[in-house]
Amino acid sequence: MSAYLLLFLFFLLPVASAQTYRWGPCPTPMVQPNFNIQQYLGRWYEIEKLPTSFARGKCIEANYFFRQDGTVRILNQQFYKDKIRRAEGTAVIHDPRNPAQLGVSFSYFTPYSTYWVLSTDYTTLAVVYSCTDILHIFHVEFAWILSRTRFPPPQSVLYAKQLLVNEGIDLSRMTATDQTGCKDT
Template sequence: MRFSTLLLTVVTLGLLSACTAAKTPVSEPVKNFDAGRYMGTWYEIARMPNRFQKDLQRVTAEYRLNEDGTFEVTNRGYNSEEGEWNSVIGKAEPIDDMPASFAVTFQWPFSGGYYIAELGDDYEYAVIVGDNTDYFWLLARQPHLPRWLIDQTLARAYEWGYDIEQIIETEH
């Protein structure tokens, strides 16, 4: 009995550390990042499909800076199938020695990599990537971006290994 308890404990700790350990982003995060300028409301322009945003449109993310340097993020979207708004609140913790890199947790103890791969000069848009090519978001301060900027961003996503045919453009 003791061995099985020890084995379960070791496996559980291993899984938890794998969920929260910093991984390698798909693309290098930006070098110069000003958290204060990043705070506020962002509109999702495009994303890779994922299970937690299924059927969501009019998606926004609102970031608030906490005194300890972490962010609180509220993601909100309209579920067209259910006819209702969904929202979730998470916490983003900076990853040491990696600017513009965060471990984001919406359901403890699980976290995922959130890396700001590109930012507009005036923080008017941002490209977010994850630990692998399952996660990609194009965000903007306004609900729409010029078509040339979306196309240019998708071209870079393709270079980073994303299947851009799967990317969903968000309706607002």
């Protein structure tokens, strides 16, 4: 069994190097109380994030829309390698008692990943966290600071970072997203 685990980890490391991974189980940060998905819909710009393998470009944004079936359509966009790249996904609220704990998937073949809205005022800023536990040995985590504008006030970004730190999330690998020279499409 341990040989299989080592082999699994060996093949996982190249993927994990583009992510933020930590030993132990996922933390369970507090989420936005009384979250209202209707107010959250619309366009959000990525301001800062923990590294991901799927969003390496600039001008990164996410758009959220209700579908008739009650799910949320996600349209992500970024400018990467001289092209606009788009990805479409689905968000669902698994438990109406915890609407800030959404599940997100960008493929019919993958399970829903966590997408927890830790804080938002709906009109200027949102702080989002996601974590996937791998065999209870380590976890892969993501965190995003989102804004309704490409250039939010610095104090808003500092507030968001402090909120993440207070929840025990290590921001040493957090990077700013380049939002300069972007065209709205």
